[in-house]
Amino acid sequence: MTDTAPTATATAAIETNDLSIYYGSFQAVRDVNLDIQPNRITAIIGPSGCGKSTVLRAFNRMNELIPSVNTTGEVLFRGQNIYKPDVDPVEVRRHIGMVFQKPNPFPKSVYENVAWGARINGFKGNMDELVHSSLQSAALWDEVKDKLDQSGLSLSGGQQQRLCIARAIAVRPDIILMDEPCSALDPIATLRIEELMRDLAKDYTIIIVTHNMQQAARVSDRTAFFSLSEDGKRAGMLMEYGDTKTMFTRPEKKITEDYITGRFG
Amino acid sequence: MPLTRATEQSLPATSLKRKLRLRELVIQAVLFLCGLFSIFVTVGIIYELGKESMLFFGRTQWERTNKPIVAAISASDVQFEVSNIGAMASPGEVIRLDDELLMLTAVEGSTYFVERGFRDSLPVPHAAETIIYRGVDPSVWEFLTGTSWAPHAGQFGVLPLLNATLMVSGIAILVALPLGLAAAIYLSEYASPKARNTLKPILEVLAGVPTVVYGYFALTFMTPLLRSIFGQDTVQIYNTASAGIVIGILILPLVSTISEDALNAVPRSLREAAYGLGATRLETAVRIVLPAAFSGIAAAVIIAISRAIGETMVVALAAGAGPAFTFNPFQAAETMTGHIVRISGGDLSYDSLDYNSIFAIGLMLFVMTLALNIFSQYIVRRFREVYE
Numbered sequence: 001m002t003d004t005a006p007t008a009t010a011t012a013a014i015e016t017n018d019l020s021i022y023y024g025s026f027q028a029v030r031d032v033n034l035d036i037q038p039n040r041i042t043a044i045i046g047p048s049g050c051g052k053s054t055v056l057r058a059f060n061r062m063n064e065l066i067p068s069v070n071t072t073g074e075v076l077f078r079g080q081n082i083y084k085p086d087v088d089p090v091e092v093r094r095h096i097g098m099v100f101q102k103p104n105p106f107p108k109s110v111y112e113n114v115a116w117g118a119r120i121n122g123f124k125g126n127m128d129e130l131v132h133s134s135l136q137s138a139a140l141w142d143e144v145k146d147k148l149d150q151s152g153l154s155l156s157g158g159q160q161q162r163l164c165i166a167r168a169i170a171v172r173p174d175i176i177l178m179d180e181p182c183s184a185l186d187p188i189a190t191l192r193i194e195e196l197m198r199d200l201a202k203d204y205t206i207i208i209v210t211h212n213m214q215q216a217a218r219v220s221d222r223t224a225f226f227s228l229s230e231d232g233k234r235a236g237m238l239m240e241y242g243d244t245k246t247m248f249t250r251p252e253k254k255i256t257e258d259y260i261t262g263r264f265g
Numbered sequence: 266m267p268l269t270r271a272t273e274q275s276l277p278a279t280s281l282k283r284k285l286r287l288r289e290l291v292i293q294a295v296l297f298l299c300g301l302f303s304i305f306v307t308v309g310i311i312y313e314l315g316k317e318s319m320l321f322f323g324r325t326q327w328e329r330t331n332k333p334i335v336a337a338i339s340a341s342d343v344q345f346e347v348s349n350i351g352a353m354a355s356p357g358e359v360i361r362l363d364d365e366l367l368m369l370t371a372v373e374g375s376t377y378f379v380e381r382g383f384r385d386s387l388p389v390p391h392a393a394e395t396i397i398y399r400g401v402d403p404s405v406w407e408f409l410t411g412t413s414w415a416p417h418a419g420q421f422g423v424l425p426l427l428n429a430t431l432m433v434s435g436i437a438i439l440v441a442l443p444l445g446l447a448a449a450i451y452l453s454e455y456a457s458p459k460a461r462n463t464l465k466p467i468l469e470v471l472a473g474v475p476t477v478v479y480g481y482f483a484l485t486f487m488t489p490l491l492r493s494i495f496g497q498d499t500v501q502i503y504n505t506a507s508a509g510i511v512i513g514i515l516i517l518p519l520v521s522t523i524s525e526d527a528l529n530a531v532p533r534s535l536r537e538a539a540y541g542l543g544a545t546r547l548e549t550a551v552r553i554v555l556p557a558a559f560s561g562i563a564a565a566v567i568i569a570i571s572r573a574i575g576e577t578m579v580v581a582l583a584a585g586a587g588p589a590f591t592f593n594p595f596q597a598a599e600t601m602t603g604h605i606v607r608i609s610g611g612d613l614s615y616d617s618l619d620y621n622s623i624f625a626i627g628l629m630l631f632v633m634t635l636a637l638n639i640f641s642q643y644i645v646r647r648f649r650e651v652y653e
Contacts, residue, residue, distance in 0.1 A: 094543030097542065100534060100537060104535055104538045120543070
């Protein structure tokens with residue numbers, strides 16, 4: 001950690017204050033106030049186009065790779081606003097890793113895929129050991145231990161996604177963001193990833209965007225429900241946020257209940 | 266099930282009969298003919314190059330020795346005196362007097378001993394002062410390994426021309442590869458859409474400048490520049506360095522545009538993966554995107570090399586007019602294309618030695634670029650990554 005700001009006061013892994021995100025002049029996400037608990041799995045659910053992924057990508061400043069995106073409000077990571085002008089997005093992403101919707105391993109060997117991120121972050125220790133432990137944490141070691149020098153692209157879709165998780169873990173982030181990590185996978189591969197997430201939650205804070213409400217119910221501790229604003233401007237808003245169990249059994253709002261019970265979505 | 270049957274019967278009949286679509290057929294035929302035409306043209310070019318080259322390799326070329334016979338000889342004389350001017354032939358060589366071929370068996374002082382009527386030619390009397398021609402058979406081996414190119418003196422080594430071509434192309438690619446790749450990386454990974462939309466067309470204008478302009482640019486700008494840097498005594502007026510650098514500028518847009526396309530074709534998701542791991546722009550560009558685009562970039566470079574090898578106008582103007590076997594880039598040396606253009610620029614009679622020789626060089630150029638193209642296809646296939 002290179003930051004000098006106080007960290008002791010922060011209890012949330014990530015806290016947002018009036019986070020709004022614009023694509024050009026269109027407000028895609030409006031005034032989100034959310035605090036993500038450390039070492040928990042937080043699911044973000046909601047209908048298509050409600051800005052779930054956009055919010056997730058705001059947590060490690062990935063949105064700025066798209067030129068027209070503009071972000072207002074605050075995202076506090078350990079009490080520090082990561083959108084302050086003197087914050088380096090590269091540093092932010094070293095602490096807040098990401099797993100994407102489609103498995104995107106590098107066209108390099110399995111070993112290199114895991115080692116790459118650690119290497120560019122100046123990892124000086126035993127690389128073989130790191131690759132081993134990261135693949136083990138991602139529940140992939142047994143399947144790939146004999147093909148570490150094969151291309152990451154030669155693995156199956158589910159294996160590729162676990163390789164991407166191993167790659168993210170190898171950097172030793174504090175938080176792992178997962179953007180619909182199972183949407184391109186079959187049910188068995190999905191199940192493996194979900195089991196893996198439960199294991200990882202012991203060491204990491206995980207935030208997962210998912211289309212799949214059963215998945216949110218199965219894996220997450222807390223759930224944030226997003227939906228479009230009802231003023232016709234189609235801005236994504238946080239509708240309800242709380243413990244997953246409570247949310248799925250006794251939702252506070254009608255709209256949440258309607259979504260969870262499948263009346264719209 | 267009666268219900269389904271009833272529904273089926275109530276549907277109106279639809280004709281599924283095949284229709285004759287004349288327009289489709291005509292267009293298809295025209296497209297096919299266009300493809301066929303380009304194949305025929307290629308085959309024709311290869312045939313012509315091969316045929317004329319065979320004339321060069323498969324046939325004795327006659328070199329004028331400028332040495333006349335002293336006195337008239339009859340159809341049966343097997344020895345005669347030759348003048349002391351001109352070049353001597355050596356025993357074992359075929360010589361020619363008028364249309365008759367003679368085998369030279371021995372030479373004693375100024376006396377030639379010959380076998381008459383060689384290769385089924387008709388022994389006839391020859392008048393005094395008839396000039397002796399010496400037969401030379403250019404072999405493929407000599408063509409490929411000889412270090413001197415002077416067809417009229419019986420020297421058919423293509424190496425001086427080939428060496429100059431390779432030097433010019435080598436210098437060109439040394440200039441174009443780093444600059445072109447840097448430009449491509451900037452345009453694809455760093456430039457804002459606005460900067461990119463401005464810079465890319467400007468770069469592509471370079472490709473539209475006529476090569477003759479580049480030739481004079483080399484001669485009147487690059488050469489004086491090199492001479493002022495390295496000294497008038499080191500750098501000759503015509504030199505391969507100047508031509509090579511300017512060809513490098515000429516092929517720069519080729520390298521940068523094709524490379525940029527290759528970089529752009531790398532999926533966004535790979536960049537996001539790298540950024541998500543905390544990679545900087547440079548780390549992402551150089552260590553993820555560049556290797557992922559390797560096959561496309563390699564293809565770009567090989568196409569650029571082919572272009573440099575085939576480039577004619579710049580070398581004809583700036584590289585020098587005379588074959589020279591030198592590895593010094595500051596000396597004049599004629600390239601293969603430069604030689605072809607110079608030789609064919611003057612009066613060139615059909616079936617002459619020069620005429621045949623330029624086809625041999627042309628065939629060699631063709632084989633080189635063909636080999637490069639095949640190599641580039643191999644590289645593209647071998648290193649292409651398929652992303653789902």
